[in-house]
Amino acid sequence: MKITVIGSGGWGTAxxxxxxxxxxxxxxxxxxxxxxxxxxxxxENPMLKGVPLPEAMHFTADLDCVADSGAVLMVTPSYAVRExxxxxxxxxxxxxxxxxxxxxxxxxxxxxxxxxxxxxxxxKCPVVxxxxxxxxEEVGRHIPTGVVAAADHLADAELVQDLFMNQRFxxxxxxxxxxxxxxxxxxxxxxxxxxxxxxxxxxxxxKALLMTRGLAEMARLGVALGGRKDTFTGxxxxxxxxxxxxxxxxxxxxxxxxxxxxxxxxxxxxxxxxVVEGYYAAANARTLAQKAGxxxxxxxxxxxxxxxxRDPKLVVTDLMGRAxxxxxxxxxx
Numbered sequence: 001m002k003i004t005v006i007g008s009g010g011w012g013t014a015x016x017x018x019x020x021x022x023x024x025x026x027x028x029x030x031x032x033x034x035x036x037x038x039x040x041x042x043x044e045n046p047m048l049k050g051v052p053l054p055e056a057m058h059f060t061a062d063l064d065c066v067a068d069s070g071a072v073l074m075v076t077p078s079y080a081v082r083e084x085x086x087x088x089x090x091x092x093x094x095x096x097x098x099x100x101x102x103x104x105x106x107x108x109x110x111x112x113x114x115x116x117x118x119x120x121x122x123x124k125c126p127v128v129x130x131x132x133x134x135x136x137e138e139v140g141r142h143i144p145t146g147v148v149a150a151a152d153h154l155a156d157a158e159l160v161q162d163l164f165m166n167q168r169f170x171x172x173x174x175x176x177x178x179x180x181x182x183x184x185x186x187x188x189x190x191x192x193x194x195x196x197x198x199x200x201x202x203x204x205x206x207k208a209l210l211m212t213r214g215l216a217e218m219a220r221l222g223v224a225l226g227g228r229k230d231t232f233t234g235x236x237x238x239x240x241x242x243x244x245x246x247x248x249x250x251x252x253x254x255x256x257x258x259x260x261x262x263x264x265x266x267x268x269x270x271x272x273x274x275v276v277e278g279y280y281a282a283a284n285a286r287t288l289a290q291k292a293g294x295x296x297x298x299x300x301x302x303x304x305x306x307x308x309x310r311d312p313k314l315v316v317t318d319l320m321g322r323a324x325x326x327x328x329x330x331x332x333x
Contacts, residue, residue: 001070001163004029006084007102008039008059009274010047010136012075015101017140018169019073020057027069031080033061047274051140064091071097071163073130074117077275078104078185081113085120094124099149099160101130103184104277105284110291112181126156129177130164131184132235133243135250139169146170148236150180172235179227183218183236186285187244188252188278189302190214194245195256196305196312206316210298211245217296221285224292252278265306282306297322 001024005016008030016028030036036059039045043053058065066072066088076084081102092098098121100114109116114127121127132147139145149164149171151157157173165171174180190211197206218241219232231237244250255276258268269276283306285299301319304310 001025002068003027003071003073003163004066004069005073005075006063006066006088007031007075007077008035008045009075009077010045010140011101011134012073013039013045013048013051013053014136014140015073015075015130015164016057017051017053018164018166020054022163022166024163025058026056027058027060027065029063029065030059030061031076036061048136048140063087066096067091067093069093069096071099071160072125073099073101075101078102078106078113078277078280079275082106082116082120085117089121092121092125096125097156097159098125098127099130100127103131103181103188104281105181105185105288107280107284110284110287112178112185114177114181126151126153127177128156128160129180129184130160130171131180131240133239135243135247137249142168144168144170146172146235146239148172148174148180148234150174150177150236152177174231174234174236176228176231178225179222179229179231180236182222182225182227183232183240185277185281186214186218186221186299187237187241188276189282189285189299190218190241191244191250191252192256192259192276192278192282192306193298193302195250195253195258196260197256197316198253199257199260199262200312200316202316207245211241214298215241217294217298221289221292221294221296224294225288251276255279259305260312265309278302279306 004027006029019026040059128151149157149160161171282302286303289296301315
């Protein structure tokens with residue numbers, strides 16, 4: 001199949017490589033013409049150093065490349081999804097499967113990214129979400145990986161499963177697009193917090209507590225918005241949470257470490273040198289929680305550190321001193 005990958009960062013490039021290896025005709029689109037030319041000339045993405053890009057992969061900065069594509073994979077930063085989807089509208093054929101591999105919630109509307117894409121494409125294309133524990137650095141180097149393809153109609157998810165699945169990249173299907181996208185966005189917030197605890201010198205006990213209770217509040221919000229609670233115990237939920245909170249590949253965790261060490265938020269974000277989605281997701285999670293009437297103390301604490309300048313050490317003290325709770329009673333409700 002002819003497939004266009006929109007977004008030439010590390011994740012977009014890793015997925016494009018996978019699709020080429022599966023025998024598809026793949027074009028990788030870059031926002032800037034000079035970036036497309038650099039990739040064509042060097043056959044390497046600086047964000048995936050040491051991973052050669054095959055001659056069979058095409059590069060462009062012209063969006064008309066999607067006109068005859070059977071599938072379009074969107075892998076832009078969350079803040080660029082609406083603008084890019086709006087530009088796609090003039091070129092994409094109705095009925096073309098659009099795969100959203102970006103993770104986040106739109107700040108101005110609190111919409112999930114698949115909803116943003118549907119709005120801009122005026123509902124003319126089915127949208128499938130691809131998510132799970134999948135560092136680009138490992139996918140690009142053929143490390144065995146498992147993800148979820150989620151769509152409102154399972155036939156669309158199964159199509160994406162067939163496009164991507166091979167001996168090193170396993171794809172499961174789901175019809176819970178809501179839960180899958182909430183997992184994808186909010187795990188980045190918890191990973192930022194996990195990094196903060198690392199930077200402050202906390203131990204494994206603290207991180208286990210944070211991840212478990214973070215998962216509980218992610219699920220509370222997801223279920224309130226119409227997702228299924230079992231999605232949060234699968235690859236898109238606990239799987240992605242584990243990998244993002246524990247790996248140094250995670251920009252969110254690395255940024256959190258810097259903040260926990262005492263660096264100002266703006267400086268930490270700058271030092272990472274790439275988009276830290278958890279920073280944006282913290283504000284969006286707070287808004288969604290307020291709208292849904294869901295208590296999310298960890299996400300609220302992240303917001304206070306990131307946007308109000310609170311000391312992470314004081315935030316930890318406040319969280320540990322919250323009123324008594326029953327774990328099972330609070331976990332999913």
